Amino acid sequence: MRLEMRHLVIVLTTADLGTLRQAAPALGMSQIALKAQLRRIEQALGGNLFRHDNNAMELTDLGRTFVCGARNVITRFDALRARVADSAKH
Known part of the structure; x- marks a missing residue:
């Protein structure tokens, strides 16, 4: 399986909320899924x-270790997206 951005979000949300019961609805998923x-x-x-x-x-x-790296990836991706959106305006 190739990891994608959505997988980072799944792990980060679960880590931040601390339970499957809270993370699942925040991610729009069942606890089983x-x-x-x-x-x-x-x-x-x-x-x-x-x-x-x-x-x-x-x-x-x-x-x-994974969460630390995933936060970094998402932060860098958001910065890239913002730079590209700003460049598209000009």
């Missing part, structure tokens, strides 16, 4: 991003 998507993302990366503690989703070391 979100859990399956996270499983596929973790398989693509080769390790667990989250530890499931009761209902909470706690980031693993790998998860913290």
Whole structure:
């Protein structure tokens, strides 16, 4: 599986909200679909991003590394999009 921007958003939203119950509706998904998507993302990366503690989703070391990088990618992408939109106006 090739990771896409939407996969970064899924992981970041889950990490930020801390539970599947909160993240799923924020992403417009069922909890079952979100859990399956996270499983596929973790398989693509080769390790667990989250530890499931009761209902909470706690980031693993790998998860913290991924989230840090994903935030950077999204920030840079948003800056690129803004520069391109500004250039298109001129």
